[in-house]
Amino acid sequence: MSDALKKSLANVRIVLCEPHHAGNIGAAARAMKTMGLSRLALVTPRDFPSDEASRRASRATDILDAAIVCETLSDALSGAAFALACSARTRELAVPQTDARHAAARLIEIAHTQPVALVFGNETYGLTTGHVNLCQLLATIPANPDYASLNLAAAVQVFAYELRQAAMSGAPESKPRKLAGHDELEGFYAHLESALAETGYLNPEQPKKLMQRLRRLYARAELEREEVNILRGIIRTLRQPKKS
Amino acid sequence: MSDALKKSLANVRIVLCEPHHAGNIGAAARAMKTMGLSRLALVTPRDFPSDEASRRASRATDILDAAIVCETLSDALSGAAFALACSARTRELAVPQTDARHAAARLIEIAHTQPVALVFGNETYGLTTGHVNLCQLLATIPANPDYASLNLAAAVQVFAYELRQAAMSGAPESKPRKLAGHDELEGFYAHLESALAETGYLNPEQPKKLMQRLRRLYARAELEREEVNILRGIIRTLRQPKKS
Numbered sequence: 426m427s428d429a430l431k432k433s434l435a436n437v438r439i440v441l442c443e444p445h446h447a448g449n450i451g452a453a454a455r456a457m458k459t460m461g462l463s464r465l466a467l468v469t470p471r472d473f474p475s476d477e478a479s480r481r482a483s484r485a486t487d488i489l490d491a492a493i494v495c496e497t498l499s500d501a502l503s504g505a506a507f508a509l510a511c512s513a514r515t516r517e518l519a520v521p522q523t524d525a526r527h528a529a530a531r532l533i534e535i536a537h538t539q540p541v542a543l544v545f546g547n548e549t550y551g552l553t554t555g556h557v558n559l560c561q562l563l564a565t566i567p568a569n570p571d572y573a574s575l576n577l578a579a580a581v582q583v584f585a586y587e588l589r590q591a592a593m594s595g596a597p598e599s600k601p602r603k604l605a606g607h608d609e610l611e612g613f614y615a616h617l618e619s620a621l622a623e624t625g626y627l628n629p630e631q632p633k634k635l636m637q638r639l640r641r642l643y644a645r646a647e648l649e650r651e652e653v654n655i656l657r658g659i660i661r662t663l664r665q666p667k668k669s
Numbered sequence: 670m671s672d673a674l675k676k677s678l679a680n681v682r683i684v685l686c687e688p689h690h691a692g693n694i695g696a697a698a699r700a701m702k703t704m705g706l707s708r709l710a711l712v713t714p715r716d717f718p719s720d721e722a723s724r725r726a727s728r729a730t731d732i733l734d735a736a737i738v739c740e741t742l743s744d745a746l747s748g749a750a751f752a753l754a755c756s757a758r759t760r761e762l763a764v765p766q767t768d769a770r771h772a773a774a775r776l777i778e779i780a781h782t783q784p785v786a787l788v789f790g791n792e793t794y795g796l797t798t799g800h801v802n803l804c805q806l807l808a809t810i811p812a813n814p815d816y817a818s819l820n821l822a823a824a825v826q827v828f829a830y831e832l833r834q835a836a837m838s839g840a841p842e843s844k845p846r847k848l849a850g851h852d853e854l855e856g857f858y859a860h861l862e863s864a865l866a867e868t869g870y871l872n873p874e875q876p877k878k879l880m881q882r883l884r885r886l887y888a889r890a891e892l893e894r895e896e897v898n899i900l901r902g903i904i905r906t907l908r909q910p911k912k913s
Contacts, residue, residue: 456823461813569705579700579826586827593811626906646890655882662870663907
């Protein structure tokens, strides 16, 4: 993990307003830690600390131990340069609105240098208008209009995931493969074609059509050098006389 | 929700292999429904149906009611044109690998016209190599390297979210290819393996390693049904006695 990535994510505070179920607090802490977030603030939680929260946090209890408990959302936002309200529903009269992905990108932009907050509401009634008005942006997770009710910890997971994605500057793909060169590929196709001609499998009327098909198939596979050797070994071995 | 979006998501099957906690099955069903997914398959669940699963599913119990229970992953994949293995860790010798976002885009491309599957492993030990080998692509959720342990239902939520995002933005593939189904692919691998065993080309000490290599190669090619027929024709013809 790069230092810049760590630093941006360390500037993000997750705020849960009036969470009802201790299990959700623990699951939210776990979701945060999987994405490299560590700062948790709880506004008047009904049941915290609790064994259920610790159990559901799995190995993320360090985040629960460091969590701060506040009397008001305003207290929880103290020092934050920007606050994002996360909501299942859009609102008539409120702050600007966007989706989770765009909101995460904006938040990380700011978090490179300044503390920011993501605010989640209660499991049953969400965020009040008063809560939302303390934030600078409202974001929703695009969901099934017939059932948009994400579990609280699941919503934290999606936002935390989007934050990490935004903070990662184009992570490199898995390690580069050693691809077969042009001559190796052509050697393979020639070998295959001659073996197929020998058995009469190639249609003498349209010898090119089958080979074109096979070329297309193996082109999609982007063959590695070693794989070409394996395939040629297979052609040779299959042409051997059957063992009795 | 547009018809095309609905249709793509209806073609997606979520497969949970050997889930241990009933609560996770319920939470996964809820995560699915929030993103418009509906098909759930369970491979030898420890505890299902159960009250705990229904409780955690909230108002997504219709998905639990319609879930199918299978004896093997192969059964659960029957009829799927493409299977994606979701894993917390990358692997040395396996199918091609990518991240959740790219995998979701690819899966939805295919799901416009054909059934696909997303496969999740057990809470403790994840997917076995045998499981992964039955899939065409392996995807990981980019996570904190010091703690990458997403809860099972949280991982389902992230993938379901990415699928919906991909389905909302992606146009259907210009000319969809008719991919070989799970059963056709397994028939091809079995045919190839027996031919190679017959000639002695397979190392009897490590019979699995070569087949794994070949599976990876052909998984990248995303074989069409007709291509599988051609390859099996080639195996048969190469085994014929040489013409004099």
